[in-house]
Amino acid sequence: MGGYSAYLPAETADQQGWMSLPGLVQLVDPDGAISGNTEAKLTDALRPASENASVRVERGFQRDDTVAILVLMGIIGLIILVATFVSTALSMAEQLPMMGTLAAVGATRMTRRKLAAAQAFLLSGLGAVAGAAIGLLPGIAAAKTVTTTSGQSHGGFVDMVDVPDVVGPFVAIPWLQIAAPIILVPVVAAVFAFVSIRRAPTVTRRAT
Structure with missing residues (x-):
């Protein structure tokens, strides 16, 4: 035989002589x-x-996931940096003839460093912004889906309290975690590309 449960004021239980704890x-x-x-x-x-x-x-x-977030941000930043370094190295290798021409007309090592830094900054910046946008839009859609519930999911409490038909969605965008890679990774990539230019390019001369 099934039982019944209900919420009652303590005074009602006392008046009826019911035991309550x-x-x-x-x-x-x-x-x-x-x-x-x-x-x-x-x-x-x-x-x-x-x-x-x-x-x-x-x-x-x-918040109890700070360590996990930091590790995840580090991995994402490392991936962007590695991709940027590879792309910059390949691009600079292809530009060696142009670098030689620039050196022949008086370009200093500082000019070549600035060119490499600008290239690395642009590549990593575009990659970070595109990655954040691609991840942000599906993340917002998924958060709205999992945080929106129907008032009927509260069971019998719907008849006792004022529960709206739809609860949610609740979406909190972690702007700091998104902005950090977008800002820091291009700066780090540009600095590494800047200091990586050490020697002067080989100037080729055509024999006459």
């Missing part, structure tokens, strides 16, 4: 969440009443 007490402090020390003292004070008594303090969103 407190299962949950929810307190709201207008000053915000209590400190960890106060939480520990409150837990110790509840222990004599029940061994299973516990205190849970809602402190809002607590």
Whole structure:
């Protein structure tokens, strides 16, 4: 035989002579969440009443994936840098005749360094922006899908509280994690390309 459950005021249970036990007490402090020390003292004070008594303090969103995000950002940055270095090296190798011509007309090593740095900065910048855009749009679409729920999914509570027909979506874009590779990777690539130009190109002369 199935049982029934309901939420009733404590006064109703007392009037009907029903036995009731407190299962949950929810307190709201207008000053915000209590400190960890106060939480520990409150837990110790509840222990004599029940061994299973516990205190849970809602402190809002607590990020616990910082290390994973840093590792992921490092991997993404490394991939962009490697691709940039390879592309820049191939491009500079193809430009050796032009570099020789520039050196013949008076271009200094600083000029060649600036050219290599600008090329690396442009390549890595375009790659970082394109990668962020390609990943951002599907990510927003996926976040909207998984964070949008129907009010009917709350079961019997729909009839007891004012639950909207649709809850969500909730989308928070991590702009810092997106902007960091876009800004830092091109700068690092440009610096490495700048210092990699060390020797003067070989100037070829046509025999007359």
